[in-house]
Amino acid sequence: MTTNSANYIEPTTEELSEGVRLRRKKRAINFAIDVFLVVVSILMLLPLVFLVANAFKTPAEMLSWPPTIIPRDPTIANFSAVLGETPLLRWIGNSIAFAVMSTIAIVATSAIAGYIFGKFRFRTLNILFALFLATAIVPFEVYMIPLYFQAKSLGILNSVWGLLLGYLVMSFGIFLIRQNVIHSIPDELLEAARIDGAGEFWIFLHIVLPLLRGALGALAVLAFFQAWTAFAWPMIVATTRTSYTIEVGLALFQTGFTVDLGRLSAASATVLIPSILLFVILRRNFVQGVASTGLKE
Amino acid sequence: MLKRKRWIFAILAILPTLAIFAYVRLYPIVDTLRLSLFKWDILSKNKPFVGLANFRELMDDHLFLDALVNTTIIAFGVLVLTIPMALIIAALIFHRTRSRMAGFYETAIFIPHVVSLVPAAMAWKWIFDARLGPLNALLTFFGIPAQSWLFDPVLSVICIIVLCSWQALGYAVLIYIVGFKNLPVSLYEAAKLDGASGPQSFWYLSIPMLKPITLYVSVVTLVSGFNVYAQAFVLASDAQGAPGRQVRVLVLDMLENSFRNYRVGYAASEAVVLLVIVLALTLIQFSMLRERGKA
Secondary structure (H helix, E strand, O other): HHHHHHOOOOHHHHHHHHHHHHHHHHHHHHHHHOOOHHHHHHHHHHHHHHHHHHHHHOEEEEHHOOOOOOOOOOHHHHHHHHHHHHHHHHHHHHHHHHHHHHHHHHHHHHHHHHHHHHOOOOHHHHHHHHHHHHHHHOOOHHHHHHHHHHHHOOOOOOOOHHHHHHOOOOEEEEEEEEHHHHHHOOOHHHHHHHHHOOOOOHHHHHHHHHHHHHHHHHHHHHHHHHHHOOHHHHHHHHHOOOOOOOOHHHHHHHHOOOOHHHHHHHHHHHHHHHHHHHHHHHHHHHHEEEEHOOOOO | HHHHHHOOOOHHHHHHHHHHHHHHHHHHHHHHHHHOEEOOEEOOOOOEOOOOOHHHHHHOOHHHHHHHHHHHHHHHHHHHHHHHHHHHHHHHHHHHOOOHHHHHHHHHHHHHHHHHHHHHHHHHHHHHOOOHEEEEHHHHHHHOOOOOOOOOOOHHHHHHHHHHHHHHHHHHHHHHHHHHHHHHHHHHHHHHHOOOOOOHHHHHHHHHHHHHHHHHHHHHHHHHHHOOOOHHHHHOOOOOOOOHHOOOHHEEEEHHHHHOOOOOOOOOOHHHHHHHHHHHHHHHHHHHHHHHHHH
Protein backbone atom coordinates (compact mmCIF):
# COMPACT_ATOMS: atom_id res chain seq x y z
CA MET A 1 0.00 0.00 0.00
CA THR A 2 2.59 2.49 1.13
CA THR A 3 4.97 1.70 -1.71
CA ASN A 4 2.13 2.14 -4.10
CA SER A 5 1.30 5.58 -2.93
CA ALA A 6 4.97 6.43 -2.81
CA ASN A 7 5.45 5.51 -6.46
CA TYR A 8 2.26 7.16 -7.52
CA ILE A 9 2.87 10.51 -9.11
CA GLU A 10 -0.06 12.84 -9.49
CA PRO A 11 -0.57 13.44 -13.26
CA THR A 12 -0.27 17.03 -14.29
CA THR A 13 -3.22 18.68 -15.93
CA GLU A 14 -1.28 18.64 -19.16
CA GLU A 15 -0.87 14.91 -19.00
CA LEU A 16 -4.54 14.48 -18.17
CA SER A 17 -5.67 16.52 -21.14
CA GLU A 18 -3.20 14.62 -23.32
CA GLY A 19 -4.88 11.40 -22.16
CA VAL A 20 -8.33 12.77 -22.94
CA ARG A 21 -7.11 13.88 -26.37
CA LEU A 22 -5.65 10.45 -27.14
CA ARG A 23 -8.80 8.69 -26.03
CA ARG A 24 -10.90 11.01 -28.19
CA LYS A 25 -8.63 10.36 -31.13
CA LYS A 26 -8.94 6.63 -30.61
CA ARG A 27 -12.70 6.87 -30.46
CA ALA A 28 -12.77 8.94 -33.65
CA ILE A 29 -10.62 6.36 -35.43
CA ASN A 30 -12.84 3.52 -34.26
CA PHE A 31 -15.88 5.44 -35.44
CA ALA A 32 -14.32 5.96 -38.87
CA ILE A 33 -13.50 2.25 -39.09
CA ASP A 34 -17.06 1.36 -38.17
CA VAL A 35 -18.45 3.68 -40.82
CA PHE A 36 -16.16 2.15 -43.42
CA LEU A 37 -17.09 -1.42 -42.46
CA VAL A 38 -20.80 -0.64 -42.43
CA VAL A 39 -20.50 0.82 -45.93
CA VAL A 40 -18.58 -2.25 -47.14
CA SER A 41 -21.12 -4.60 -45.55
CA ILE A 42 -24.03 -2.77 -47.14
CA LEU A 43 -22.33 -2.75 -50.54
CA MET A 44 -21.77 -6.50 -50.27
CA LEU A 45 -25.42 -7.12 -49.46
CA LEU A 46 -26.88 -4.56 -51.85
CA PRO A 47 -27.01 -6.80 -54.96
CA LEU A 48 -28.98 -9.41 -53.03
CA VAL A 49 -31.27 -6.80 -51.48
CA PHE A 50 -32.04 -5.38 -54.91
CA LEU A 51 -32.64 -8.85 -56.29
CA VAL A 52 -35.28 -9.53 -53.66
CA ALA A 53 -36.78 -6.07 -54.17
CA ASN A 54 -36.93 -6.53 -57.94
CA ALA A 55 -38.83 -9.74 -57.47
CA PHE A 56 -41.77 -7.74 -56.13
CA LYS A 57 -41.68 -4.95 -58.72
CA THR A 58 -43.90 -4.29 -61.71
CA PRO A 59 -42.11 -4.12 -65.09
CA ALA A 60 -42.59 -0.35 -65.09
CA GLU A 61 -40.92 0.10 -61.73
CA MET A 62 -37.98 -2.08 -62.78
CA LEU A 63 -37.05 0.65 -65.24
CA SER A 64 -37.24 3.56 -62.84
CA TRP A 65 -34.18 5.43 -61.66
CA PRO A 66 -32.98 5.47 -58.94
CA PRO A 67 -33.88 1.84 -58.21
CA THR A 68 -36.16 1.51 -55.21
CA ILE A 69 -35.33 -0.82 -52.35
CA ILE A 70 -38.91 -1.06 -51.13
CA PRO A 71 -41.23 -1.50 -54.13
CA ARG A 72 -43.88 1.22 -54.40
CA ASP A 73 -46.71 -1.15 -55.19
CA PRO A 74 -45.44 -4.65 -54.46
CA THR A 75 -46.81 -7.41 -56.62
CA ILE A 76 -46.50 -11.16 -56.51
CA ALA A 77 -47.29 -11.46 -60.22
CA ASN A 78 -43.66 -12.37 -60.92
CA PHE A 79 -43.79 -15.27 -58.50
CA SER A 80 -47.03 -16.69 -59.82
CA ALA A 81 -45.74 -16.33 -63.39
CA VAL A 82 -42.56 -18.23 -62.58
CA LEU A 83 -44.37 -20.95 -60.69
CA GLY A 84 -46.73 -21.33 -63.63
CA GLU A 85 -43.98 -21.46 -66.25
CA THR A 86 -41.40 -23.65 -64.56
CA PRO A 87 -41.43 -26.62 -62.20
CA LEU A 88 -39.57 -24.40 -59.72
CA LEU A 89 -40.77 -26.31 -56.67
CA ARG A 90 -39.75 -29.59 -58.27
CA TRP A 91 -36.25 -28.18 -58.88
CA ILE A 92 -36.02 -27.01 -55.29
CA GLY A 93 -37.16 -30.46 -54.18
CA ASN A 94 -34.46 -32.09 -56.31
CA SER A 95 -31.83 -29.81 -54.84
CA ILE A 96 -32.94 -30.51 -51.29
CA ALA A 97 -33.00 -34.29 -51.85
CA PHE A 98 -29.57 -34.18 -53.47
CA ALA A 99 -28.06 -31.94 -50.78
CA VAL A 100 -29.51 -33.93 -47.87
CA MET A 101 -28.37 -37.28 -49.27
CA SER A 102 -24.93 -35.93 -50.08
CA THR A 103 -24.64 -34.52 -46.55
CA ILE A 104 -25.53 -37.88 -45.02
CA ALA A 105 -23.06 -39.74 -47.23
CA ILE A 106 -20.22 -37.29 -46.58
CA VAL A 107 -20.79 -37.15 -42.83
CA ALA A 108 -20.93 -40.95 -42.58
CA THR A 109 -17.85 -41.66 -44.69
CA SER A 110 -15.86 -38.84 -43.10
CA ALA A 111 -16.74 -39.89 -39.55
CA ILE A 112 -15.65 -43.49 -40.05
CA ALA A 113 -12.59 -42.80 -42.18
CA GLY A 114 -11.51 -39.85 -40.04
CA TYR A 115 -11.70 -41.94 -36.88
CA ILE A 116 -9.83 -44.88 -38.39
CA PHE A 117 -7.10 -42.67 -39.87
CA GLY A 118 -6.83 -40.74 -36.63
CA LYS A 119 -6.59 -43.55 -34.11
CA PHE A 120 -5.40 -46.70 -35.85
CA ARG A 121 -1.72 -46.47 -36.58
CA PHE A 122 -0.99 -49.10 -39.22
CA ARG A 123 1.26 -48.69 -42.21
CA THR A 124 -1.43 -49.71 -44.69
CA LEU A 125 -3.68 -46.99 -43.32
CA ASN A 126 -0.99 -44.33 -43.54
CA ILE A 127 -0.49 -45.14 -47.19
CA LEU A 128 -4.24 -44.98 -47.82
CA PHE A 129 -4.49 -41.66 -46.03
CA ALA A 130 -1.68 -40.23 -48.15
CA LEU A 131 -3.68 -41.33 -51.19
CA PHE A 132 -6.80 -39.54 -49.95
CA LEU A 133 -4.78 -36.39 -49.32
CA ALA A 134 -3.03 -36.51 -52.67
CA THR A 135 -6.29 -36.56 -54.59
CA ALA A 136 -7.76 -33.75 -52.50
CA ILE A 137 -6.10 -31.10 -54.66
CA VAL A 138 -7.54 -32.46 -57.91
CA PRO A 139 -10.50 -30.23 -58.77
CA PHE A 140 -13.79 -31.95 -59.46
CA GLU A 141 -13.92 -30.40 -62.93
CA VAL A 142 -10.82 -32.38 -63.92
CA TYR A 143 -12.38 -35.82 -63.57
CA MET A 144 -16.08 -35.18 -64.03
CA ILE A 145 -16.23 -36.33 -67.65
CA PRO A 146 -15.13 -39.94 -66.94
CA LEU A 147 -17.41 -39.87 -63.90
CA TYR A 148 -20.27 -38.88 -66.19
CA PHE A 149 -19.70 -42.01 -68.26
CA GLN A 150 -19.65 -44.10 -65.09
CA ALA A 151 -23.03 -42.64 -64.12
CA LYS A 152 -24.25 -43.34 -67.63
CA SER A 153 -23.22 -46.99 -67.52
CA LEU A 154 -24.95 -47.33 -64.14
CA GLY A 155 -28.09 -45.95 -65.77
CA ILE A 156 -28.55 -43.21 -63.19
CA LEU A 157 -28.36 -40.09 -65.37
CA ASN A 158 -31.17 -37.59 -64.82
CA SER A 159 -31.81 -38.77 -61.30
CA VAL A 160 -30.86 -37.78 -57.80
CA TRP A 161 -28.64 -40.88 -57.65
CA GLY A 162 -26.63 -39.63 -60.59
CA LEU A 163 -26.16 -36.28 -58.87
CA LEU A 164 -25.19 -38.04 -55.67
CA LEU A 165 -22.46 -40.08 -57.38
CA GLY A 166 -20.25 -37.00 -57.63
CA TYR A 167 -20.77 -35.96 -54.03
CA LEU A 168 -20.40 -39.10 -51.91
CA VAL A 169 -17.03 -38.41 -50.33
CA MET A 170 -15.14 -35.26 -49.42
CA SER A 171 -11.37 -35.49 -48.85
CA PHE A 172 -11.43 -32.36 -46.76
CA GLY A 173 -14.17 -33.85 -44.55
CA ILE A 174 -12.05 -36.90 -43.77
CA PHE A 175 -9.12 -34.61 -43.02
CA LEU A 176 -11.22 -32.37 -40.76
CA ILE A 177 -12.60 -35.27 -38.72
CA ARG A 178 -9.16 -36.88 -38.44
CA GLN A 179 -7.73 -33.66 -36.99
CA ASN A 180 -10.61 -33.53 -34.52
CA VAL A 181 -10.18 -37.15 -33.51
CA ILE A 182 -6.48 -36.64 -32.86
CA HIS A 183 -6.99 -33.46 -30.84
CA SER A 184 -10.14 -34.18 -28.87
CA ILE A 185 -10.32 -37.94 -28.24
CA PRO A 186 -7.70 -39.20 -25.75
CA ASP A 187 -6.28 -42.68 -26.34
CA GLU A 188 -6.78 -43.47 -22.64
CA LEU A 189 -10.52 -43.16 -23.04
CA LEU A 190 -10.58 -45.74 -25.82
CA GLU A 191 -8.20 -48.05 -23.95
CA ALA A 192 -10.37 -47.89 -20.82
CA ALA A 193 -13.42 -48.87 -22.84
CA ARG A 194 -11.49 -51.75 -24.43
CA ILE A 195 -10.38 -53.01 -21.03
CA ASP A 196 -14.01 -52.91 -19.93
CA GLY A 197 -14.68 -55.27 -22.82
CA ALA A 198 -16.37 -52.87 -25.23
CA GLY A 199 -16.28 -53.88 -28.88
CA GLU A 200 -14.64 -51.61 -31.45
CA PHE A 201 -17.92 -50.80 -33.16
CA TRP A 202 -19.62 -50.01 -29.85
CA ILE A 203 -16.76 -47.65 -28.97
CA PHE A 204 -17.15 -45.81 -32.26
CA LEU A 205 -20.90 -45.48 -31.88
CA HIS A 206 -21.14 -44.62 -28.19
CA ILE A 207 -17.88 -42.86 -27.38
CA VAL A 208 -16.36 -41.43 -30.54
CA LEU A 209 -19.45 -40.14 -32.36
CA PRO A 210 -20.85 -38.11 -29.43
CA LEU A 211 -17.45 -36.47 -28.94
CA LEU A 212 -17.33 -35.50 -32.61
CA ARG A 213 -20.75 -33.88 -32.65
CA GLY A 214 -19.43 -30.32 -33.09
CA ALA A 215 -17.06 -31.15 -35.92
CA LEU A 216 -19.64 -33.32 -37.69
CA GLY A 217 -22.17 -30.49 -37.44
CA ALA A 218 -19.74 -28.08 -39.07
CA LEU A 219 -18.96 -30.61 -41.77
CA ALA A 220 -22.66 -31.28 -42.39
CA VAL A 221 -23.33 -27.61 -43.01
CA LEU A 222 -20.37 -27.38 -45.38
CA ALA A 223 -21.45 -30.49 -47.26
CA PHE A 224 -25.04 -29.29 -47.56
CA PHE A 225 -24.08 -25.93 -49.01
CA GLN A 226 -21.52 -27.55 -51.31
CA ALA A 227 -24.19 -29.75 -52.88
CA TRP A 228 -26.83 -27.02 -52.81
CA THR A 229 -24.60 -24.68 -54.84
CA ALA A 230 -23.11 -27.34 -57.14
CA PHE A 231 -23.30 -26.34 -60.78
CA ALA A 232 -21.04 -28.03 -63.33
CA TRP A 233 -21.84 -31.62 -62.30
CA PRO A 234 -25.66 -31.21 -62.14
CA MET A 235 -25.39 -29.35 -65.44
CA ILE A 236 -24.08 -32.44 -67.25
CA VAL A 237 -25.85 -35.17 -65.26
CA ALA A 238 -29.36 -33.70 -65.03
CA THR A 239 -30.48 -32.82 -68.54
CA THR A 240 -34.23 -33.35 -68.40
CA ARG A 241 -36.50 -30.57 -67.23
CA THR A 242 -37.85 -32.58 -64.33
CA SER A 243 -34.44 -33.65 -63.03
CA TYR A 244 -32.80 -30.21 -62.92
CA THR A 245 -31.50 -28.90 -59.65
CA ILE A 246 -32.48 -25.36 -58.84
CA GLU A 247 -29.11 -23.99 -59.98
CA VAL A 248 -29.32 -25.66 -63.36
CA GLY A 249 -33.00 -24.88 -63.78
CA LEU A 250 -32.45 -21.19 -63.11
CA ALA A 251 -29.35 -20.99 -65.29
CA LEU A 252 -31.17 -22.49 -68.26
CA PHE A 253 -34.39 -20.59 -67.56
CA GLN A 254 -32.52 -17.30 -67.85
CA THR A 255 -31.27 -18.13 -71.34
CA GLY A 256 -34.82 -18.37 -72.65
CA PHE A 257 -36.23 -15.88 -75.16
CA THR A 258 -39.15 -14.41 -73.33
CA VAL A 259 -37.80 -14.13 -69.84
CA ASP A 260 -37.81 -10.75 -68.16
CA LEU A 261 -35.75 -9.73 -65.18
CA GLY A 262 -38.74 -9.46 -62.85
CA ARG A 263 -39.53 -13.13 -63.20
CA LEU A 264 -35.87 -14.12 -63.01
CA SER A 265 -35.54 -12.13 -59.81
CA ALA A 266 -38.64 -13.78 -58.39
CA ALA A 267 -37.27 -17.25 -59.12
CA SER A 268 -33.88 -16.29 -57.68
CA ALA A 269 -35.41 -14.76 -54.56
CA THR A 270 -37.39 -17.93 -53.93
CA VAL A 271 -34.08 -19.79 -53.73
CA LEU A 272 -32.05 -17.12 -51.99
CA ILE A 273 -34.26 -16.25 -49.07
CA PRO A 274 -34.39 -19.75 -47.52
CA SER A 275 -30.68 -20.36 -48.05
CA ILE A 276 -29.72 -17.03 -46.46
CA LEU A 277 -32.01 -17.77 -43.51
CA LEU A 278 -30.47 -21.22 -43.16
CA PHE A 279 -27.00 -19.72 -43.27
CA VAL A 280 -27.78 -17.10 -40.62
CA ILE A 281 -29.16 -19.83 -38.35
CA LEU A 282 -26.20 -22.17 -38.90
CA ARG A 283 -23.61 -19.41 -39.12
CA ARG A 284 -21.50 -20.59 -36.17
CA ASN A 285 -21.20 -24.13 -37.55
CA PHE A 286 -20.43 -22.85 -40.98
CA VAL A 287 -17.79 -20.36 -39.95
CA GLN A 288 -16.13 -22.99 -37.78
CA GLY A 289 -16.03 -25.41 -40.70
CA VAL A 290 -14.75 -22.94 -43.26
CA ALA A 291 -12.25 -21.44 -40.85
CA SER A 292 -10.76 -24.86 -40.24
CA THR A 293 -10.09 -25.23 -43.97
CA GLY A 294 -7.50 -22.50 -43.55
CA LEU A 295 -5.83 -24.22 -40.65
CA LYS A 296 -4.41 -27.18 -42.50
CA GLU A 297 -1.04 -27.82 -40.99
CA MET B 1 -3.57 -61.02 -31.02
CA LEU B 2 -5.37 -57.89 -29.84
CA LYS B 3 -3.47 -55.86 -32.36
CA ARG B 4 -4.50 -58.21 -35.12
CA LYS B 5 -8.16 -57.87 -34.12
CA ARG B 6 -7.93 -54.10 -34.20
CA TRP B 7 -6.26 -54.22 -37.59
CA ILE B 8 -9.12 -56.31 -38.97
CA PHE B 9 -11.67 -53.90 -37.54
CA ALA B 10 -9.86 -50.90 -39.02
CA ILE B 11 -9.67 -52.46 -42.47
CA LEU B 12 -13.31 -53.62 -42.41
CA ALA B 13 -14.48 -50.18 -41.28
CA ILE B 14 -12.48 -48.29 -43.88
CA LEU B 15 -13.40 -50.67 -46.70
CA PRO B 16 -16.79 -49.17 -47.76
CA THR B 17 -15.41 -45.62 -47.79
CA LEU B 18 -12.35 -46.82 -49.63
CA ALA B 19 -14.47 -48.59 -52.24
CA ILE B 20 -16.60 -45.49 -52.84
CA PHE B 21 -13.50 -43.35 -52.95
CA ALA B 22 -11.82 -45.63 -55.46
CA TYR B 23 -14.91 -45.66 -57.68
CA VAL B 24 -15.90 -41.99 -57.67
CA ARG B 25 -12.52 -40.32 -57.28
CA LEU B 26 -9.50 -42.48 -58.01
CA TYR B 27 -10.83 -44.29 -61.06
CA PRO B 28 -12.11 -41.18 -62.89
CA ILE B 29 -8.86 -39.32 -62.20
CA VAL B 30 -6.81 -42.15 -63.67
CA ASP B 31 -9.31 -42.45 -66.51
CA THR B 32 -8.89 -38.74 -67.32
CA LEU B 33 -5.16 -39.27 -67.64
CA ARG B 34 -5.69 -42.36 -69.81
CA LEU B 35 -8.34 -40.80 -72.09
CA SER B 36 -6.15 -37.79 -72.75
CA LEU B 37 -3.80 -40.07 -74.67
CA PHE B 38 -6.54 -41.57 -76.86
CA LYS B 39 -8.59 -40.38 -79.79
CA TRP B 40 -11.72 -41.28 -77.90
CA ASP B 41 -14.76 -39.98 -79.81
CA ILE B 42 -18.25 -41.05 -78.81
CA LEU B 43 -19.31 -41.48 -82.40
CA SER B 44 -16.45 -43.50 -83.86
CA LYS B 45 -16.04 -47.13 -83.06
CA ASN B 46 -12.31 -47.49 -82.83
CA LYS B 47 -10.61 -45.35 -80.25
CA PRO B 48 -6.89 -45.52 -81.03
CA PHE B 49 -3.99 -44.54 -78.80
CA VAL B 50 -2.56 -41.28 -80.12
CA GLY B 51 0.08 -40.39 -77.55
CA LEU B 52 0.44 -36.67 -77.06
CA ALA B 53 -1.40 -35.75 -80.27
CA ASN B 54 -4.32 -34.25 -78.34
CA PHE B 55 -1.99 -31.93 -76.46
CA ARG B 56 -0.24 -30.92 -79.67
CA GLU B 57 -3.61 -30.10 -81.19
CA LEU B 58 -4.53 -28.02 -78.14
CA MET B 59 -1.52 -25.78 -78.75
CA ASP B 60 -3.02 -24.69 -82.09
CA ASP B 61 -6.67 -24.68 -81.05
CA HIS B 62 -7.61 -21.01 -80.93
CA LEU B 63 -10.83 -21.71 -79.01
CA PHE B 64 -8.85 -23.49 -76.30
CA LEU B 65 -6.13 -20.84 -76.21
CA ASP B 66 -8.83 -18.19 -76.01
CA ALA B 67 -10.37 -20.03 -73.07
CA LEU B 68 -6.99 -20.46 -71.39
CA VAL B 69 -6.19 -16.75 -71.70
CA ASN B 70 -9.63 -15.68 -70.44
CA THR B 71 -9.51 -18.09 -67.52
CA THR B 72 -6.02 -16.97 -66.53
CA ILE B 73 -7.02 -13.31 -66.69
CA ILE B 74 -10.11 -14.02 -64.59
CA ALA B 75 -8.19 -16.06 -61.99
CA PHE B 76 -5.46 -13.44 -61.53
CA GLY B 77 -7.94 -10.58 -61.75
CA VAL B 78 -9.91 -12.05 -58.88
CA LEU B 79 -6.68 -12.59 -56.94
CA VAL B 80 -5.47 -9.00 -57.38
CA LEU B 81 -8.85 -7.59 -56.42
CA THR B 82 -9.61 -9.91 -53.53
CA ILE B 83 -6.44 -10.38 -51.50
CA PRO B 84 -5.56 -6.75 -50.65
CA MET B 85 -9.20 -5.91 -49.94
CA ALA B 86 -9.65 -9.00 -47.79
CA LEU B 87 -6.49 -8.25 -45.81
CA ILE B 88 -7.54 -4.67 -45.03
CA ILE B 89 -11.14 -5.56 -44.22
CA ALA B 90 -10.06 -8.48 -42.01
CA ALA B 91 -7.59 -6.22 -40.17
CA LEU B 92 -10.31 -3.65 -39.53
CA ILE B 93 -12.85 -6.25 -38.41
CA PHE B 94 -10.23 -7.80 -36.14
CA HIS B 95 -9.48 -4.35 -34.73
CA ARG B 96 -13.19 -3.99 -33.91
CA THR B 97 -13.58 -7.58 -32.67
CA ARG B 98 -14.99 -6.47 -29.36
CA SER B 99 -17.61 -4.15 -30.85
CA ARG B 100 -21.16 -5.38 -31.15
CA MET B 101 -21.05 -4.93 -34.90
CA ALA B 102 -18.26 -7.45 -35.57
CA GLY B 103 -20.69 -10.33 -36.06
CA PHE B 104 -22.72 -8.27 -38.50
CA TYR B 105 -19.67 -7.35 -40.58
CA GLU B 106 -18.51 -10.94 -40.77
CA THR B 107 -21.94 -12.24 -41.74
CA ALA B 108 -22.62 -9.52 -44.31
CA ILE B 109 -19.30 -10.00 -46.05
CA PHE B 110 -19.56 -13.78 -45.91
CA ILE B 111 -23.12 -14.15 -47.24
CA PRO B 112 -22.17 -13.68 -50.93
CA HIS B 113 -19.81 -16.64 -50.54
CA VAL B 114 -22.53 -19.05 -49.42
CA VAL B 115 -25.57 -18.08 -51.45
CA SER B 116 -26.29 -20.13 -54.54
CA LEU B 117 -24.20 -19.06 -57.47
CA VAL B 118 -26.85 -18.70 -60.10
CA PRO B 119 -29.37 -16.53 -58.23
CA ALA B 120 -26.53 -14.30 -57.02
CA ALA B 121 -25.19 -14.02 -60.55
CA MET B 122 -28.69 -13.02 -61.63
CA ALA B 123 -28.50 -10.00 -59.32
CA TRP B 124 -25.31 -8.93 -61.07
CA LYS B 125 -26.78 -9.59 -64.47
CA TRP B 126 -29.35 -6.95 -63.62
CA ILE B 127 -26.72 -4.53 -62.31
CA PHE B 128 -24.69 -4.85 -65.50
CA ASP B 129 -27.72 -4.89 -67.80
CA ALA B 130 -27.20 -2.37 -70.58
CA ARG B 131 -30.79 -1.15 -70.69
CA LEU B 132 -32.20 -1.67 -67.21
CA GLY B 133 -29.11 -1.85 -65.07
CA PRO B 134 -28.33 0.66 -62.34
CA LEU B 135 -24.64 0.67 -63.27
CA ASN B 136 -25.28 2.34 -66.61
CA ALA B 137 -27.83 4.64 -65.06
CA LEU B 138 -25.21 5.68 -62.53
CA LEU B 139 -22.61 6.21 -65.24
CA THR B 140 -24.90 8.38 -67.36
CA PHE B 141 -25.72 10.35 -64.21
CA PHE B 142 -22.03 11.27 -64.03
CA GLY B 143 -21.92 11.95 -67.76
CA ILE B 144 -20.07 8.77 -68.70
CA PRO B 145 -21.57 7.02 -71.74
CA ALA B 146 -23.44 3.79 -71.03
CA GLN B 147 -21.57 0.58 -71.83
CA SER B 148 -22.92 -2.72 -73.05
CA TRP B 149 -21.19 -4.51 -70.22
CA LEU B 150 -22.15 -8.08 -70.94
CA PHE B 151 -21.72 -8.01 -74.71
CA ASP B 152 -18.33 -6.44 -75.02
CA PRO B 153 -15.63 -9.13 -74.88
CA VAL B 154 -13.32 -7.11 -72.62
CA LEU B 155 -15.99 -5.62 -70.39
CA SER B 156 -17.73 -8.96 -69.84
CA VAL B 157 -14.47 -10.45 -68.56
CA ILE B 158 -14.29 -7.57 -66.10
CA CYS B 159 -17.89 -8.26 -65.06
CA ILE B 160 -17.01 -11.91 -64.36
CA ILE B 161 -13.99 -10.81 -62.31
CA VAL B 162 -16.16 -8.46 -60.25
CA LEU B 163 -18.76 -11.17 -59.64
CA CYS B 164 -16.15 -13.78 -58.67
CA SER B 165 -14.35 -11.33 -56.38
CA TRP B 166 -17.60 -10.42 -54.69
CA GLN B 167 -18.04 -14.10 -53.91
CA ALA B 168 -14.43 -14.86 -53.02
CA LEU B 169 -13.97 -11.91 -50.67
CA GLY B 170 -15.94 -13.38 -47.77
CA TYR B 171 -13.89 -16.55 -47.67
CA ALA B 172 -10.58 -14.68 -47.76
CA VAL B 173 -11.71 -12.29 -45.02
CA LEU B 174 -12.77 -15.18 -42.82
CA ILE B 175 -9.46 -17.01 -43.19
CA TYR B 176 -7.53 -13.78 -42.55
CA ILE B 177 -9.53 -13.11 -39.38
CA VAL B 178 -8.60 -16.58 -38.12
CA GLY B 179 -4.99 -15.72 -39.00
CA PHE B 180 -5.13 -12.43 -37.07
CA LYS B 181 -6.56 -14.20 -34.05
CA ASN B 182 -3.59 -16.58 -34.03
CA LEU B 183 -0.94 -13.84 -34.11
CA PRO B 184 0.93 -13.33 -30.81
CA VAL B 185 -0.48 -10.34 -28.91
CA SER B 186 2.81 -9.70 -27.12
CA LEU B 187 4.50 -8.74 -30.38
CA TYR B 188 1.97 -5.99 -31.02
CA GLU B 189 2.31 -4.74 -27.46
CA ALA B 190 6.06 -4.56 -27.89
CA ALA B 191 5.63 -2.68 -31.16
CA LYS B 192 3.25 -0.26 -29.48
CA LEU B 193 5.74 0.40 -26.67
CA ASP B 194 8.34 1.15 -29.30
CA GLY B 195 5.98 3.75 -30.69
CA ALA B 196 4.64 1.96 -33.75
CA SER B 197 1.30 3.27 -35.02
CA GLY B 198 -1.56 1.02 -36.02
CA PRO B 199 -0.86 1.20 -39.76
CA GLN B 200 2.86 0.67 -39.08
CA SER B 201 2.34 -2.53 -37.13
CA PHE B 202 -0.13 -3.67 -39.79
CA TRP B 203 2.46 -3.10 -42.53
CA TYR B 204 5.61 -4.30 -40.74
CA LEU B 205 4.15 -7.00 -38.48
CA SER B 206 0.81 -8.33 -39.72
CA ILE B 207 1.58 -8.58 -43.42
CA PRO B 208 4.88 -10.48 -43.02
CA MET B 209 3.48 -12.71 -40.27
CA LEU B 210 0.37 -13.53 -42.28
CA LYS B 211 2.39 -14.54 -45.33
CA PRO B 212 1.54 -18.27 -45.02
CA ILE B 213 -2.16 -17.36 -44.86
CA THR B 214 -1.79 -15.05 -47.84
CA LEU B 215 -0.15 -17.87 -49.78
CA TYR B 216 -2.89 -20.30 -48.85
CA VAL B 217 -5.75 -17.93 -49.68
CA SER B 218 -4.04 -16.92 -52.94
CA VAL B 219 -3.73 -20.50 -54.09
CA VAL B 220 -7.32 -21.34 -53.14
CA THR B 221 -8.56 -18.22 -54.93
CA LEU B 222 -6.49 -18.96 -58.04
CA VAL B 223 -7.57 -22.61 -58.17
CA SER B 224 -11.24 -21.74 -57.89
CA GLY B 225 -10.66 -18.99 -60.44
CA PHE B 226 -9.29 -21.51 -62.90
CA ASN B 227 -12.41 -23.62 -62.38
CA VAL B 228 -14.77 -20.73 -63.09
CA TYR B 229 -17.81 -21.83 -65.07
CA ALA B 230 -21.22 -20.95 -63.62
CA GLN B 231 -20.42 -17.24 -63.40
CA ALA B 232 -19.40 -17.13 -67.05
CA PHE B 233 -22.38 -19.22 -68.04
CA VAL B 234 -24.90 -16.91 -66.41
CA LEU B 235 -23.31 -13.52 -67.09
CA ALA B 236 -21.84 -13.98 -70.51
CA SER B 237 -24.40 -16.03 -72.34
CA ASP B 238 -26.89 -13.76 -74.08
CA ALA B 239 -30.60 -14.35 -74.38
CA GLN B 240 -30.19 -16.94 -77.12
CA GLY B 241 -27.23 -18.59 -75.44
CA ALA B 242 -25.23 -18.08 -78.62
CA PRO B 243 -21.81 -19.58 -78.00
CA GLY B 244 -20.04 -16.99 -80.12
CA ARG B 245 -20.71 -14.26 -77.64
CA GLN B 246 -19.79 -16.15 -74.54
CA VAL B 247 -16.66 -15.55 -72.61
CA ARG B 248 -14.95 -18.87 -73.15
CA VAL B 249 -13.48 -20.38 -70.02
CA LEU B 250 -11.62 -23.68 -69.66
CA VAL B 251 -14.42 -25.72 -68.11
CA LEU B 252 -16.88 -24.48 -70.71
CA ASP B 253 -14.55 -25.35 -73.57
CA MET B 254 -13.93 -28.75 -72.04
CA LEU B 255 -17.64 -29.54 -71.68
CA GLU B 256 -18.34 -28.32 -75.20
CA ASN B 257 -15.65 -30.55 -76.67
CA SER B 258 -16.97 -33.49 -74.74
CA PHE B 259 -20.72 -33.10 -75.09
CA ARG B 260 -21.23 -30.97 -78.17
CA ASN B 261 -18.37 -32.23 -80.32
CA TYR B 262 -18.27 -35.71 -78.73
CA ARG B 263 -14.47 -35.56 -78.47
CA VAL B 264 -14.01 -37.02 -75.04
CA GLY B 265 -10.30 -37.80 -75.33
CA TYR B 266 -9.60 -34.27 -76.47
CA ALA B 267 -11.66 -32.84 -73.58
CA ALA B 268 -9.73 -35.09 -71.19
CA SER B 269 -6.46 -33.61 -72.39
CA GLU B 270 -7.87 -30.17 -71.54
CA ALA B 271 -8.72 -31.50 -68.08
CA VAL B 272 -5.11 -32.64 -67.73
CA VAL B 273 -3.91 -29.13 -68.60
CA LEU B 274 -6.20 -27.77 -65.88
CA LEU B 275 -4.79 -30.34 -63.45
CA VAL B 276 -1.22 -29.39 -64.31
CA ILE B 277 -2.00 -25.72 -63.65
CA VAL B 278 -3.55 -26.54 -60.28
CA LEU B 279 -0.65 -28.81 -59.32
CA ALA B 280 1.88 -26.15 -60.32
CA LEU B 281 0.12 -23.55 -58.17
CA THR B 282 0.05 -25.92 -55.20
CA LEU B 283 3.73 -26.80 -55.63
CA ILE B 284 4.65 -23.11 -55.74
CA GLN B 285 2.74 -22.60 -52.50
CA PHE B 286 4.53 -25.47 -50.76
CA SER B 287 7.98 -24.50 -51.96
CA MET B 288 7.47 -20.90 -50.88
CA LEU B 289 6.31 -22.06 -47.47
CA ARG B 290 9.35 -24.31 -47.11
CA GLU B 291 11.69 -21.49 -48.08
CA ARG B 292 10.13 -19.40 -45.37
CA GLY B 293 10.57 -22.22 -42.88
CA LYS B 294 14.31 -22.35 -43.64
CA ALA B 295 14.86 -18.61 -43.27
